[in-house]
Amino acid sequence: MTTTRTAHWLALSLALGAATAGAQDAARAGANAVVPGELVVEPATLINLGFEWWIEGDDNRNASVAVSFRARGETEWRPALPLLRLHGERIYGESRIDVVAPNMFAGSILDLTPDTEYEARFVVSDPDGVRGEAERTATVRTRAEPVPYAGGREFHVYPHGFLGRKTEPAFEGLMCAYNHWCAGTDWATAGRPRVQPGDRIVVHAGVYQYNRHEYTNNATVNRTTPLDGTYYLTADGTAERPISIVAAGDGEVVFDGNGNYALFDVRAADYTYFEGITFRNSEVAILAGTQFIAGSKGLTVKRSTFERVGAGVFTNWSGSSGFYIADNEFIGRNDPNHLIGWAGDMWIKFRGVEGQIFPPVMSSYVAVKLYGPGHVVAHNYIADFHDGINVETYGNPDGSVASGPGI
Numbered sequence: 416m417t418t419t420r421t422a423h424w425l426a427l428s429l430a431l432g433a434a435t436a437g438a439q440d441a442a443r444a445g446a447n448a449v450v451p452g453e454l455v456v457e458p459a460t461l462i463n464l465g466f467e468w469w470i471e472g473d474d475n476r477n478a479s480v481a482v483s484f485r486a487r488g489e490t491e492w493r494p495a496l497p498l499l500r501l502h503g504e505r506i507y508g509e510s511r512i513d514v515v516a517p518n519m520f521a522g523s524i525l526d527l528t529p530d531t532e533y534e535a536r537f538v539v540s541d542p543d544g545v546r547g548e549a550e551r552t553a554t555v556r557t558r559a560e561p562v563p564y565a566g567g568r569e570f571h572v573y574p575h576g577f578l579g580r581k582t583e584p585a586f587e588g589l590m591c592a593y594n595h596w597c598a599g600t601d602w603a604t605a606g607r608p609r610v611q612p613g614d615r616i617v618v619h620a621g622v623y624q625y626n627r628h629e630y631t632n633n634a635t636v637n638r639t640t641p642l643d644g645t646y647y648l649t650a651d652g653t654a655e656r657p658i659s660i661v662a663a664g665d666g667e668v669v670f671d672g673n674g675n676y677a678l679f680d681v682r683a684a685d686y687t688y689f690e691g692i693t694f695r696n697s698e699v700a701i702l703a704g705t706q707f708i709a710g711s712k713g714l715t716v717k718r719s720t721f722e723r724v725g726a727g728v729f730t731n732w733s734g735s736s737g738f739y740i741a742d743n744e745f746i747g748r749n750d751p752n753h754l755i756g757w758a759g760d761m762w763i764k765f766r767g768v769e770g771q772i773f774p775p776v777m778s779s780y781v782a783v784k785l786y787g788p789g790h791v792v793a794h795n796y797i798a799d800f801h802d803g804i805n806v807e808t809y810g811n812p813d814g815s816v817a818s819g820p821g822i
Contacts, residue, residue: 447543449478454537454551458736458789459558461529468498468520468537476500478541480520487532498522498537512810513817530559558791561715561739563659563688567613574621575635588638589623589646592616599637600630608649613656620666624673644675652686654713662691672697686713693720704730706809715739722746727782731807735787740795747779747799777801
């Protein structure tokens with residue numbers, strides 16, 4: 416009897432053990448199988464498309480995603496680079512940044528044609544199985560190069576003292592065309608935008624430089640704002656109908672900040688378009704965004720020149736997107752004839768040699784600094800800046816905090 420009972424218990428234990436092992440194997444298989452989630456399409460640039468495919472499972476990280484694409488109307492699919500597998504990678508810098516990559520794939524389709532519609536196909540595979548829809552497609556259009564709107568109104572701007580024939584409607588000073596009112600006194604802020612989406616301000620040759628330290632309504636002295644001398648642009652255009660400020664083509668157009676901090680402040684103006692302008696003699700030529708505070712979208716700067724500025728185009732606001740900065744020349748104020756480091760014994764010996772200063776003075780910081788998605792920065796000449804083109808060292812993404820000491 417005892418032997419029979421023992422045999423029954425042994426058989427039951429073996430069965431339970433097998434069932435438990437089977438359940439564990441099934442759980443492991445379930446955790447290793449991939450479960451496709453949301454496919455996210457990033458903002459397109461002129462020639463590149465970006466994608467994220469969020470998933471669950473694939474704990475053993477052996478899933479993969481094959482990518483192919485074709486232009487709309489084509490029949491043959493062309494291969495692209497596979498998506499990159501991410502899951503749990505940590506970027507840590509104490510209280511500055513602490514980010515853990517989610518369970519996902521990410522990647523780009525490169526070297527496409529601007530302003531063209533494409534179909535992109537993604538196929539996920541996993542030796543442990545795919546639980547859900549294994550194939551996704553997305554139809555996406557690459558971005559077109561921004562241009563002024565052809566059907567908008569035109570306003571012409573001339574420098575003080577212009578004696579030639581003017582094209583009407585004509586104004587003396589940019590802000591007099593941009594707003595319904597302009598002044599160099601407290602009344603400067605009483606003006607509201609005249610311009611609307613699609614309008615074009617055509618600026619004629621001359622040097623537009625004012626004395627921000629003189630409180631006056633004399634148009635020869637100031638037509639910006641008192642004290643700071645900044646052109647505050649506050650009207651929104653649209654992607655299809657930007658508000659354009661362009662050179663007339665009758666000679667160089669120079670906006671000279673006369674040593675002020677911000678020459679143009681476009682943080683409250685989406686889809687502003689500059690072309691053919693020289694920005695000169697200011698700490699920040701175009702202030703387009705400030706971290707956590709405000710910023711603009713859709714800024715375009717083409718075929719323009721930046722001279723004697725501390726920064727050319729600057730935004731570190733996370734909401735900035737879709738900038739187009741191309742075919743410009745940025746010339747900073749740093750010493751073009753000497754290279755000297757910021758720290759270290761090897762650089763100290765150059766102090767005073769041919770007028771060098773150690774630690775060096777950072778006369779010009781960065782030609783272009785951006786944050787946010789969908790920007791195009793291409794074909795720019797940059798010299799004599801501390802940095803050329805930067806993505807902001809932003810820290811943790813908005814809505815999250817690092818986990819360093821004391822946090």
